[in-house]
Amino acid sequence: MEVLKKWVSLCSLLLLLLFVGVVAAVNKDEASKWSVVEKEKMQSSNNSTMAARLGEIKEEALNEHAVDDPEEVARMVEMATWNSTERRKLGFFSxxxxNPIDDCWRCDPNWHKNRKRLxxxxxxxxxxxxxxxxxxxYVVTDNRDDDPVNPRPGTLRHAVIQDKPLWIxxxxxxxxxxxxxxIMNSFKTIDARGTNVHIANGGCITIQYVTNIIIHGLHIHDCKPTGNALVRSSPSHFGFRTMADGDAISIFGSSHIWVDHNSLSHCADGLVDAVMGSTAITISNNHFAHHNEVMLLGHSDSYVKDKQMQVTIAYNHFGAGLIQRMPRCRHGYFHVVNNDYTHWEMYAIGGSGNPTINSQGNRYLAPANPFAKEVTKRVETAESQWKGWNWRSEGDLMLNGAYFTPSGxxxxxxxxRASSLGAKSSSMVASITSGAGSLGCRRGRQCQQS
Structure with a gap:
């Protein structure tokens, strides 16, 4: 009888211990679940706060022209690029x-279904x-330009003059x-991805007194002077135009302009010129070749309204047959970052009128000519004047005897005010600019160099 009591007591103790263990395990599991839920809530809250803050920043900045804190802009760009890449799951590391622009959209094989992400x-x-x-x-179906006053529907001219925003x-x-x-109207994108589109052998693109323009993926070459003719600029207006110089892209009194992934060459005047108070401009991923005066930024030494001009020149390839003005600057603030300069005959970067030039992370390969090794040129200005101008070279790679003369x-x-994004190491320039110019894009595939 005594033995039976001992066995009963032992069994009761074992059952009690087993029950306590089960309760502890359940509580631990519930605590773990609540920990995960709370963590997810906290993460969601943080993400929502960050997204809201970025949205506020973007809304506040949308209608600005020249900016006061470009270094904050650079931080926003890096954060936005990382976030968008993560969100879209485009295989960033593969x-x-x-190149933060290309890595934002080019990895997507379904780019043609998501064009506006650009x-x-x-x-x-x-x-x-x-x-x-x-x-x-808006789909351009007709390459003709028979009547610049009354353009046919389906033509590029009919598309760009419309008053409504259009993705062309x-x-x-x-x-x-x-x-x-x-002559372009505001809020237009020309997107030639997936096709081989040349604007050539006639007039070219004028961006005058408008805002929010994206030009992407075109071949623009052999532009000629035009004018002394009537030309339509909107559905309700046409007027007499005096002679145009024959620029590939002329930006005149305009803001919020992005010129990206175009191939430009052989024009009568400049390849990209921005004058008369234009600002908030990015010129990126373009391939420039076979031209004399490549890029003019600033109207004249006497036109002081160009002091508000801010231009980013990034990830471009300045290639064969170029002579000078890559760019030639006046008055404003110019960030020249991570470009590949493989050819020039006179100089690469020039200026007058006390511009601020911030050259960072570029690769400068000087020509064989021993008298053309200098990257920089102060145009028709005495050293006593230009020695106070703020021109600097930071992290640039100088090859074949190239040298940059700093000042200020x-x-x-x-x-x-001449900083707009974080510069990469100049050792990365070859990779960053490898796709410069118009790309060969096919549906269902990542866009590749053409």
């Missing part, structure tokens, strides 16, 4: 080049150029020879 990938001073993001698609694409490959300059205060506050 196809990334270190508008979220801008960087630098022109980062807020949304083009026709908020409008309908092309039905097929085409060569467009414009009888007169193509090396740590001047003016460089903050």
């Amino acid at each position: 196809c990334g080049t270190g 508008a979220d990938c801008g960087i630098g001073f022109g980062r807020n150029a949304i083009g026709g993001r908020d409008g309908r698609f 694409v092309f039905k097929r490959d085409m060569v467009i020879t414009l009888k007169q300059e193509l 205060a090396g740590a001047s506050a003016n460089y903050a």
